[in-house]
Structure formats: structure tokens, C-alpha cells
Amino acid sequence: xxxxxxxxxxxxxxxxxxxxxxxxxxxxxxxxxxxxxxxxxxxxxxxxxxxxxxxxxxxxxxxxxxxxxxxxxxxxxxxxxxxxxxxxxxxxxxxxxxxxxxxxxxxxxxxxxxxxxxxxxxxxxxxxxxxxxxxxxxxxxxxxxxxxxxxxxxxxxxxxxxxxxxxxxxxxxxxxxxxxxxxxxxxxxxxxxxxxxxxxxxxxxxxxxxxxxxxxxxxxxxxxxxxxxxxxxxxxxxxxxxxxxxxx
Numbered sequence: 001x002x003x004x005x006x007x008x009x010x011x012x013x014x015x016x017x018x019x020x021x022x023x024x025x026x027x028x029x030x031x032x033x034x035x036x037x038x039x040x041x042x043x044x045x046x047x048x049x050x051x052x053x054x055x056x057x058x059x060x061x062x063x064x065x066x067x068x069x070x071x072x073x074x075x076x077x078x079x080x081x082x083x084x085x086x087x088x089x090x091x092x093x094x095x096x097x098x099x100x101x102x103x104x105x106x107x108x109x110x111x112x113x114x115x116x117x118x119x120x121x122x123x124x125x126x127x128x129x130x131x132x133x134x135x136x137x138x139x140x141x142x143x144x145x146x147x148x149x150x151x152x153x154x155x156x157x158x159x160x161x162x163x164x165x166x167x168x169x170x171x172x173x174x175x176x177x178x179x180x181x182x183x184x185x186x187x188x189x190x191x192x193x194x195x196x197x198x199x200x201x202x203x204x205x206x207x208x209x210x211x212x213x214x215x216x217x218x219x220x221x222x223x224x225x226x227x228x229x230x231x232x233x234x235x236x237x238x239x240x241x242x243x244x245x246x247x248x
Contacts, residue, residue, distance in 0.1 A: 005104065008046025015104060022047065022100040026073060031084055035071040044071045048088065051103035067091050076198040079124035085198075096195035114190045114200035115181075119172050121201050122208040123215050126247055131161040134223055134245045147225040148241060160229040161245070164222040165238045175214050216247035 004011050005018040012018035025040050035041050045068060067090045074087045076097060089095040135156045138145045144153040148164070166174070176182050181189075191201050202208040222241045 007050055007104070008043060010043065010046070018104045019101060022104060026084065026086065026100065029073040031073055031075040033073055035073070041071065044086065044088075047100060047103045048098070050106055051098060069093075078199050079121060080128045081124075094195060097198055111185050111190065114193075115176070115185050116169070116172050117200045118190050118202045118208075119175070119211050119215070120168070121199055122211045126212065126216060127161055127221075130221060130245050130247055131156065131159070131223075134161070134221075134243070135159075138223070138243045145223045145243070147228050148222045148239075148243065149224055149228040152225050152228075154223070154225045158226055160224045160226050162222050162224045162229055164220050164241050164244070166218060166220075168219075171215050171218060174218075175211050178214070219247055221245035221247070 003015075004013055005015050006012075007018060010018075010021070012021065022043070025043060028037075028040065029035060035044060048068065069089045069091045072087045072089060072095075073084055074097070076083055076085050085097055086100055087095050087097050135143060135145055140153065142153075144155055145159065146152070147154055147159070148162075163171070173182070176185070188203055189207060191197065191203055193200075202211075220241060222239075222245060223243065
């Protein structure tokens, strides 16, 4: 039986229903808007109360309810990605982002997730360039490429560059194993959580460059439609790729 999730005065039957509630709350506002509805504000204060012990556990500055001036929805951006999320502005004017997903789950992402995100960041520009080159090389007279799974012709805006084999998580695990970091990631490798840090990065450029070389030597990429990428489940078998995209 699913365990109820209690956040403030609200009790959700499942974690999924709690996540849906805060997702809908986020979508009621536009980027740059403050949270003005009192019920929404109260829900976010309760969520922060749940989130604070998690932040204390990983050393991020507290966002305690007593310090809150307001909540805002802002657009978070990085190399090759953007997503909207909640930010909390403190009474002293400082501000930082927070994840309603992590808050509902009541646990930090952890060092392994930060390492994974740093790996993503390290190869982000390479992946953007590879996607552009794929559409130059394989594109039809309308600039579209065929989705490897559905056969649908997609534009670069509607396409996703997928790690066909090995999966990105496998590459990250392989890189960690090669450095004897499978069990534990040493201090000083990945940036610590701090205000406004929407993604972790490698502190040492040599580690970032080493992962880029490791990744680009092994990764076989393919073009999928966004819909196909969202619906694709992991497989233990190496797929056949008609239009492989190499990073070498």
C-alpha cells in the first residue's frame, strides 16, 4: 500500500499525487512571476519546511520559512537546455532555486547524481554540435531527418539526440570505474551545492576533458522524435542504427 505524503496541512495519497499538485502549482505562473495566491504560497512554505533538513544534510545554505520574502517562477538555463522552476527569495534579498521534486521526495540528489549532471555538462556542447551535423549530413530537402524508431520525419527542433549505445548512464559508470570511483567520488571533483547552481560541474577541467574524451570515443548516437524518446524503454541489447552519429 502506498504511503501518504504529508506536506503542511495537505495529505496526498501517494508521492505521485503530491508531485502532480506542485507541478500544477508551477504551471499556474509564468516565468518571472511571483507566487501571489495565498494557498500556493502556504503550500510552498510547507514544502520548504520539508526541504530544509535535506539541504542541511548536503551543506546548502538554509532556505528556512522564517527567512522567506517571496517565491518566484524563473527560467533556469544551461548549455543546451532550459526548464522553469521555483526560486525562493530571502528577506536579505539573496535567492536560490529549489526542486519541488526533490522536496516532495524528501531526499537530496546525492554525490552520484551531481557527478552524472557534471558529466552531462561536460559534453553538452559536443552533443549540440553533433545534432546540428546530423541534420546537415542526413537531412532531406526540407531539413528533416527520419526518426530511428518511428520513421517519422522530424525537424531539428522536434528531434532528440539519443545515446543509442552505450546508454549515457553506462558511460558515466564506466568512467567512474576506470578511475576507481565506483564506490565513492573524491572531494574536490564535483561542485558543492550553492545558491543558484542549477547543475553541478567538474571543478577540475582535466576531469571534464577526460570524460569528454571517454564519452566521445564510445558514444553512438541517433536521432529520435521527442515522442519516441519519451516512450523508449531501456533495452539490454545494442540497437541497430541506420544513421549513426559519431563524436570522434
